[in-house]
Amino acid sequence: MTEWSDWAERELASLRAISRYREPLPFDGDGPIGRVRDSQLISFASNDYLGLASHPQVKLAALSAIERFGTGALASRLVVGTRSLHVELEAELAAWNLSERALVFSSGYSANLGALTTLGGQDVTLFSDELNHASIIDGCRLAKARTVIYRHLDLEQLQSLLRQTPGRKIVVTESVFSMDGDTAPLSALAELCVEHGALLVIDSAHAALGPKLRPIAGLEVLHVGTLSKTLGSLGGFVAGSARLIELLVNRARTFIFTTGLSPADTAAALAAVRIVQSQEGEQLRARLRSLIDMLRPGHPSAIVPVILGDDAAAVTAASQLRAAGIHVPAIRPPTVPKGTARLRVALSASHTETMVGTLQAALAQLNLVASLKHA
Template identity: 55%
Template sequence: MTANTSDTANNTANAGSQNWADLIDERLGHIREQGRWREYRELDLFGPRGHRVSRFGARLPALSFASNDYLGLSTHPELRAAAKDAIDRWGTGTGASRLVTGNRPVHLQLEAAIANWKSTQAAVVFPTGFAANLGVLTALGTADVTIVSDSLNHASIIDGARLSRADVEVVSHGDFAALEQAVQQAHGPVLVVTDTVFSMDGDALDVQAVATVCRRHGAALVLDEAHGVLGPNPTNEDLGGIEVVRVGTLSKALGSLGGFVACSQRVADLLVNTARSSIFTTGLSPADSAAALAAVNIVNSPEGDELRSTLRKHVDRLRPGHPSPIIPIILGGEAEAVRSADRLLEQGLVVPAIRPPTVAPGTSRLRVTLSAAHTEAEVDRLLVALDALGISP
């Protein structure tokens, strides 16, 4: 009897495992059939320059136009020195949540510097920008709240809104009439959340217009400024009269890793006490924190002004007046986008093809991102390569 029961259990387990294997294989096959297979590419880069490793193991020269290292700070000597010093003082990891034993002096120094930079009462650092958005939206998005979100917001905002207990209303991208209607018709407290620069189109939001809607109806405003290296970045005082929460990342223009929330002291206290994406994870590493602190200091110095000026010139070289270093080149079809990216890669230029489901069907594109670390000659090289393919930026 025991043996038969055991055999039955084993057979059931084997069948279940096989069902899971079939399910996963079916999903992978569907991805391949759609031409949307993705895999990691090995790149050995220092800043935008270095080598890519082919699938046959060959090391080939590579120049990246695909990084979010907008100011080129990831290789800055001051960031590298700060990270090394932090490792020598505190080691490589914090070993615990910040509420246990994972809080270091450098975390507090970084938060003070961010609050000063953003002209807010306080700031809270998170392990990633994704975690920062999850923390804000789940902490503020209680069951009596309505979250109103732009349809092209980042995945971290979408997931944060879904994980919250709030009602969620999604409005068409940049549609201020729809935004006004959604806020006006919502029941209970309203939280409007939006990117300031959108990651796939590189377009900038009229932050003042959104703030005006919020002010008119007493809504709070969450701004994700992850890509806002060239603006728009009005201060909370400029947006006056409403609760403004600013979310940012330490891993893009600041060249390190992590995320932050710059906010009022009461919101900071709420995050420390209720944001699960901070409470139940290990504190940001000392090296990343120290590098980010060095980056904040540079960004707020004359050197930072020079880096932004260089970046602005590069952007204007490709697309005059464009508001961000993210330049989408819409090609339409997925195959055409992949083919164009492959031809650029053959010339040593790394420019990713962005396809559905990341963007809408029929809007597949090359996504160029520029950095102050690029030279004028490198930007011109990209322009020549695009022109040879019959592509205008």
Template identity: 55%
Template sequence: MTDAGWPAWLDQRLEAIEQEGRWRAHRTFDAVGPRGHLDGREVVSFASNDYLGLTAHPAVVAAAHEALDRWGAGSGAARLVTGTRPIHAELEAELAEWKGTEAAIVLPTGFATNLGVLTALGGPGTRIVSDELNHASIIDGARLARADVAIWPHGDLDGLDRLLAEAPGRALVVTDSVFSMDGDAADLDAVAAACRDHGALLVIDEAHAVLGPDPSPSTFEGVEAVRVGTLSKTLGALGGFAAGSRRVIDLLVNTARSAIFTTALSPADAAAARAALAIVRGPEGTELRARLRHHVDALAPGHPSPIVPVVLGDEDAAVAAAATLADQGLFVPAIRPPTVAPGTSRLRVTVSAAHTDDEVARLRAALDDLGAPLPGATGR
């Protein structure tokens, strides 16, 4: 391709995206918490993953300020050079304790964490078996691992068992615990049992598991398990982590390229996450989760997560519904292909403990007026 060919190619790609009705652009949300101005319009947002409202919690903000004053704005280097501060080690120890594992490692993002875990543990000679609705970071990590990748139909445990039985060598099973677009939960006990039966390693991405599932220690008995999470959702900061056995974490420290070849998580984010973790593990965290559970039940009784999908099917219908809600001061994003499969465009409602009862009631009434199909007690 000549230099002159690139502008034409770019124009064609952008035109195709626009013609397909899939054009996207960044929007500015000026806010702390769910209430603010979206492109200048006052709204209540039901789009954030700040599930417990900890982003603006005074203790979390104060911890970030203290870290900024002590260590400055950035870490200045990769973890294996001079980028590790005491706050990183303290946070990792507390994350491991929280997840009941021997060790943990923090990375700059949740996306980078899945890339690092799967490329370090996968590779030639390994079959990675992945649920078809796993997050994009898992999909990309599996591709980069150069492993034999097999996809099992969403929630099909017989399909999982069959793919493991056919694995020619080592096998690694990876699944979201709560799926980011449907908000449904994996059967972790059954998935772990399949790993136990076939000697497979298990990677669970618990990014959205603020309301569970919360597996018991017996779930992972006899299974090498890695628990991946983020610092940016339940904990309201930024970053990702993996928790597991000491041997797994040592391997990640030594071979996970997305951890080795990048500047370390900022001290302020690490400190904010550590302060948020202390809240989550204490009485206030219990109260916040109860409030979140109450809000979810007001919209979709029995639904397992704060991600409530309103599946409308048609892309134009989803965009129109989002616009109608925005006119009422309620921001709920329309999710379209390629984020979700064609024919499953939807509104993706995310609820927070920071919402008020009145705000949730307003949203429920507006969705009812639209005739929007909310999930029932089955969580689907």
């Protein structure tokens, strides 16, 4: 082996030794039931919260777009990679987020990077919740702005930090935190931002059930979202004032220097966002709410953590669940803080009550019900 291969093998061995080695598991299915290698499993790992990735209208929209436009956008959006579908989707996303305009990116990750690096200039201070997603963390690292981390959901500390900091400010938060499934107090954050003239950036990737912030006088807000979770497609977006979105079109490197979103993904997301805003969307959210309440009554999101603490314990529990026909992956550092390894249960409107009952029974068999209720 070469020197680099030797080094890589030592790094991999160190990950195995502390139960942090990972590998992709092919899950072949259309919905919550699929095959992993030779086993049929019920997945409680997907972010397809409303089950729209398998919705007939969403599938048909993607197929029709391929017939009309082919499989790829063929260029970056500012060259010849924009289709009428992109324009339609951006208008729909803007309306859905009660904003003047929206811009579609190739992923939610690139949307956060694009927004934060464009707006986080040298004269700006970024205030970021300590449990924000990796895409926000990386966006803050790549921005030229100074970054200040505030304790998770600690608005008193954030208020103090904002008072002490001169100049332009950006507060960035998830609305639903991706590993704990708890929610940010968006109205209170908005009030702080108005008081201190700060831009509020909200990543709502996991907010299938909200919370949703309505327009507030004096507040400048950007909504960052994904097309790959609640909308069952692929891509991301930023919605906000026309001027800020126009600036992203001209400055966001993750928008300018990448090929446009494929016609199939764009059309699928367009069909999905229309379903989300319809009566059927209301019914899907009500169904998801009822399934969450079966597992953990009153929990605010579809993400229900089972915190075990030890990395090896989480890996063992995930393996035991697979043996019982259930797929819930172990989540370990650096995805979560050290000492908080967990199973991350993700519920979908496509699950049935019987499936959730099977999960409850399996967790009880492993004596994990208490960890579920008190996570």
